[in-house]
Amino acid sequence: MGRRNLHTREQQRDMAIAAAELILVREGIDELSMRKVAQAIGYTVGNLYLLFQNQDDLLAALNERTADAIYLSLRDRIEPLDDPRERLGAMARGYIEFATGNPHRWRLLFEHQLPEEMKPRPSADARIRRLFELVEATLAMLEPRLKAESLRLRATTFWGGIHGICSLAVSGKLSWGGRSSDYRLYCEEMIAAFFGAASSRAKAVRRS
Amino acid sequence: MGRRNLHTREQQRDMAIAAAELILVREGIDELSMRKVAQAIGYTVGNLYLLFQNQDDLLAALNERTADAIYLSLRDRIEPLDDPRERLGAMARGYIEFATGNPHRWRLLFEHQLPEEMKPRPSADARIRRLFELVEATLAMLEPRLKAESLRLRATTFWGGIHGICSLAVSGKLSWGGRSSDYRLYCEEMIAAFFGAASSRAKAVRRS
DNA sequence: GGACAAAACTGATCGCTGTCCATTTATAGT
DNA sequence: ACTATAAATGGACAGCGATCAGTTTTGTCC
Numbered sequence: 001m002g003r004r005n006l007h008t009r010e011q012q013r014d015m016a017i018a019a020a021e022l023i024l025v026r027e028g029i030d031e032l033s034m035r036k037v038a039q040a041i042g043y044t045v046g047n048l049y050l051l052f053q054n055q056d057d058l059l060a061a062l063n064e065r066t067a068d069a070i071y072l073s074l075r076d077r078i079e080p081l082d083d084p085r086e087r088l089g090a091m092a093r094g095y096i097e098f099a100t101g102n103p104h105r106w107r108l109l110f111e112h113q114l115p116e117e118m119k120p121r122p123s124a125d126a127r128i129r130r131l132f133e134l135v136e137a138t139l140a141m142l143e144p145r146l147k148a149e150s151l152r153l154r155a156t157t158f159w160g161g162i163h164g165i166c167s168l169a170v171s172g173k174l175s176w177g178g179r180s181s182d183y184r185l186y187c188e189e190m191i192a193a194f195f196g197a198a199s200s201r202a203k204a205v206r207r208s
Numbered sequence: 209m210g211r212r213n214l215h216t217r218e219q220q221r222d223m224a225i226a227a228a229e230l231i232l233v234r235e236g237i238d239e240l241s242m243r244k245v246a247q248a249i250g251y252t253v254g255n256l257y258l259l260f261q262n263q264d265d266l267l268a269a270l271n272e273r274t275a276d277a278i279y280l281s282l283r284d285r286i287e288p289l290d291d292p293r294e295r296l297g298a299m300a301r302g303y304i305e306f307a308t309g310n311p312h313r314w315r316l317l318f319e320h321q322l323p324e325e326m327k328p329r330p331s332a333d334a335r336i337r338r339l340f341e342l343v344e345a346t347l348a349m350l351e352p353r354l355k356a357e358s359l360r361l362r363a364t365t366f367w368g369g370i371h372g373i374c375s376l377a378v379s380g381k382l383s384w385g386g387r388s389s390d391y392r393l394y395c396e397e398m399i400a401a402f403f404g405a406a407s408s409r410a411k412a413v414r415r416s
Numbered sequence: 417g418g419a420c421a422a423a424a425c426t427g428a429t430c431g432c433t434g435t436c437c438a439t440t441t442a443t444a445g446t
Numbered sequence: 447a448c449t450a451t452a453a454a455t456g457g458a459c460a461g462c463g464a465t466c467a468g469t470t471t472t473g474t475c476c
Binding site: 211212213251252253254255258 | 451452453454455456457
């Protein structure tokens, strides 16, 4: 075959990314090959390489979608909430629920290292920075006295901590350290450690 | 060639694991192939499959070594320290320094998911549980009043948080949320959040 | 409407991978 | 010396990412 012109380049890119996402969700990262993606969208492998530089380029595009999905999911969750502390809790739980509900997508985003020659990808980084900024903004409501620098430090540390709980939860290692593997417990504990009180456990934190 | 009997099965296993570790450290996970390992120890690929079920089996064995190395490194670090709070700080910093100093080894241990049919690997899990238990034991010194259940919860959450900072540091994403990417800052902040005071920053935590 | 150039797409090919197993070789026992 | 057995080989297989010369379709100009 030759020129078909059924879809524009941009359409083909979208189709490929969507197909890749479907394969990723259904079969996992190991089963996600360029050949499968090509077949899923009715084109050949060679054509895929006219749309993407290489496989990692496709995966990076897929990761951008995932980052957007997480951001929008969290934004929607906190929107109806007024109390900033509740918002932080909702974000933390929402984050972990997305990750455990979409483990392959989350892992690809955070645990798949792209080769260095692909580094100049500001768009993907920016999308994750948005996440941190969302946390930072919410934290600013909770503790208005904090200066910008301290705010950033606290927000990054807190969210990094939640990210760690999330990481352990996704790989099923939360039960390594504790009997129960209910992530909500650890979220509460983390929030209590950072923002005190509001639960009986938090009082123990103060006392220490 | 046939039977050479230069090394026992167990020797060959050790050689293979050591060779794999060297390749992993020097060239990264993507460059670590069964063929390279086989060549490095002077045997053929087929022979490797008499020593290990498959590649993941070899990687799992390699991961056990890494887990041991981390554990021993942390144990040595805290040994000369008396104050439990200093111990926790030393452990946290030591953990992140190991990870950033041996990124490929750390990533293989925590971010490479083995297929499910290999799940019954209690030895690897147990080695990481030791890490959590080390934290738990140190935390017990710091807060002797806590009951076993609360102790486990706090230790897991705290170490999960450090693990998250570590994860971000290894993948160079710590600068996403904050200007500076010095992991020590985040460690201090995490410790201050969980165990209060001892730094000017920590007082802000109490006040909030 | 016919010729021509450019764009779109294909499909064969390359080197590599993990995995398997029939075959060959060296050893130990008699 | 002969045999049984353990040890190790090496070639085969299917699938992978990536490349690119070649084929086919399209739009354009006369």
